[in-house]
Amino acid sequence: xxxxxxxxxxxxxxxxxxxxxxxxxxxxxxxxxxxxxxxxxxxxxxxxxxxxxxxxxxxxxxxxxxxxxxxxxxxxxxxxxxxxxxxxxxxxxxxxxxxxxxxxxxxxxxxxxxxxxxxxxxxxxxxxxxxxxxxxxxxxxxxxxxxxxxxxxxxxxxxxxxxxxxxxxxxxxxxxxxxxxxxxxxxxxxxxxxxxxxxxxxxxxxxxxxxxxxxxxxxxxxxxxxxxxxxxxxxxxxxxxxxxxxxxxxxxxxxxxxxxxxxxxxxxxxxxxxxxxxxxxxxxxxxxxxxxxxxxxxxxxxxxxxxxxxxxxxxxxxxxxxxxxxxxxxxxxxxxxxxxxxxxxxxxxxxxxxxxxxxxxxxxxxxxxxxxxxxxxxxxxxxxxxxxxxxxxxxxxxxxxxxxxxxxxxxxxxxxxxxxxxxxxxxxxxxxxxxxxxxxxxxxxxxxxxxxxxxxx
Numbered sequence: 001x002x003x004x005x006x007x008x009x010x011x012x013x014x015x016x017x018x019x020x021x022x023x024x025x026x027x028x029x030x031x032x033x034x035x036x037x038x039x040x041x042x043x044x045x046x047x048x049x050x051x052x053x054x055x056x057x058x059x060x061x062x063x064x065x066x067x068x069x070x071x072x073x074x075x076x077x078x079x080x081x082x083x084x085x086x087x088x089x090x091x092x093x094x095x096x097x098x099x100x101x102x103x104x105x106x107x108x109x110x111x112x113x114x115x116x117x118x119x120x121x122x123x124x125x126x127x128x129x130x131x132x133x134x135x136x137x138x139x140x141x142x143x144x145x146x147x148x149x150x151x152x153x154x155x156x157x158x159x160x161x162x163x164x165x166x167x168x169x170x171x172x173x174x175x176x177x178x179x180x181x182x183x184x185x186x187x188x189x190x191x192x193x194x195x196x197x198x199x200x201x202x203x204x205x206x207x208x209x210x211x212x213x214x215x216x217x218x219x220x221x222x223x224x225x226x227x228x229x230x231x232x233x234x235x236x237x238x239x240x241x242x243x244x245x246x247x248x249x250x251x252x253x254x255x256x257x258x259x260x261x262x263x264x265x266x267x268x269x270x271x272x273x274x275x276x277x278x279x280x281x282x283x284x285x286x287x288x289x290x291x292x293x294x295x296x297x298x299x300x301x302x303x304x305x306x307x308x309x310x311x312x313x314x315x316x317x318x319x320x321x322x323x324x325x326x327x328x329x330x331x332x333x334x335x336x337x338x339x340x341x342x343x344x345x346x347x348x349x350x351x352x353x354x355x356x357x358x359x360x361x362x363x364x365x366x367x368x369x370x371x372x373x374x375x376x377x378x379x380x381x382x383x384x385x386x387x388x389x390x391x392x393x394x395x396x397x398x399x400x401x402x403x404x405x406x407x408x409x410x411x412x413x414x415x416x417x418x419x420x421x422x423x424x425x426x427x428x429x430x431x432x433x434x435x436x437x438x439x440x441x442x443x444x445x446x447x448x449x450x451x452x453x454x455x456x457x
Contacts, residue, residue, distance in 0.1 A: 002079060003409030004033060007449045008315060014448065016409050017082035022072070023452050027051055028065050036079060040066055098145040099350070100153040101138055102357040102368045105130040105168055109160040110195050112230050115262055115288050115296050123372035128360035129164045135171040137381040138358045143182050145384070155189040157357075157368055162196035172208050189213065191258075193227070194239035202246045211254040214243050218259055218271020225264050226296070240278070247280060255282055256330065262288040262296035266305040269313045276320075276327045284330035287439055289421055303435060307442050314446035318453050332447040351419055352378065352394025366394055369420030394419065397429050404432045410441045
C-alpha cells in the first residue's frame, strides 16, 4: 500500500509497510498512481497526453522514470508487502514487563474545567488523596514487575497533584532509595494546572522531575472560558507568571505546555502562537474528546477548520525555524531514521500491559482514561494484576485487531489509535474513533511534509 498527497509544493509518496518517503515530480507522482494497474504503454500514453507539451517529457524519459519506479519496487521501498500481524500478537502476548505508572495522587482539583474527562478530577467518585503507603506500594509493584528493564517512568497526575505535594516529594525520595537497591532509574513527570506552583515547587521539580506538563489552553479568553475555579474565575492571570518562572528556570530539563482545543477555538494555532510569543517553545495541543452533542464538542465544520489549522501550523513552524525562532509541537515530532521499532509501531502504547494507572486507593487501571470505569479495574498494588481476561484483551489490542485499520495508510504511525478514545467513542477498545483518525492522518501528513522540507533545504 502507498499513500500519495500534495502539500506545500511537495509531491509526497509514502510506502506504508517500509515507511519509505519519496518526494517526486508531477510526472513520477502520476505514474506511481497508475503503476500497479496499468501497462507501460498505457502509462506512457497517459503521461504524453497530460505532459507532452513540456520540453523535458518524452517517451524515453517516461521509460527511464518507469525503470526507476520498478527499482524502488524491487528494493521493497514502494508497494512493499506487509507481514507484521504476527509480530503484534507475539510481542504483546509474551511481554510481561511493566515500565510505567500514572499515579493519581489526588482525585480532587482546585479548578472546575467543564471539559474535564475526569469530572473535575474526581473520576466520577469522591474526593481522595493517595497516601504515602499506597505511593510506596505502587513503586514496589513497578520494581517487582519491571524485569530487567532499568529505566522506569512515573507520572504524578490528578486531579491536581500539587494538592498532595508533600506526598509526591516523599514518593520521589522513596524512589531514589529504590534506585540504589535495585539498579533502576525513575523518570518522574509532574502534570499540573499551575495554581499552587511556588518557589519550593519549582526548586523540587527542577531537581527531580525529568518532565513537567503545564496546562495552558492559550489566549486568555480561550483559557478562561473553561479553566475556571469553583467561583467561576478564570485562572490565566494566576498561573501564567508561575509557568514562566518555572520554565525560565528549567534549563535543559523537559517541559510541555499542554492545551486542549474545543468548539470554542478550532483556530487553535492562534493559541499556540500566543504561547510562543510568551516565550514557551515546547508545545502540545490536543483535540477535546467528549460525547457528540456536548456544547464544546468539535463539529464537522470545526474538523474542516482544524485540518487547515494543522497545515497552517506546519508552514509557520518551518518559517519560524528559518528565522531562528523554532518551537516544537508534540504531534509533529517524527524520527524517520530512528523511530519506534516495528514491535511498537504495530502494538501500541502498552496500556493494560506495560503501563497502568494507580488510583488513590491503590487500584490498577489500564490507563488514566479508564479510571472510574469499574469494568476495567485490573487489580491493585498489593496483589498485582488480577483481571487477566482484561489484560489479555489489552494485549490483543493492536493495529491488526481493528478491521477498519486494514486500508488506512497511517496505521503504522498510530498503532491503531488510543484504546481509551476507542472505548469512549464506540464502547469497545477495538473500535475506531473516526474523528480522531481523520485528525491524526492530517497531523502525520503535515509532520512528514516538514521532514521533507527540512531535508530538501
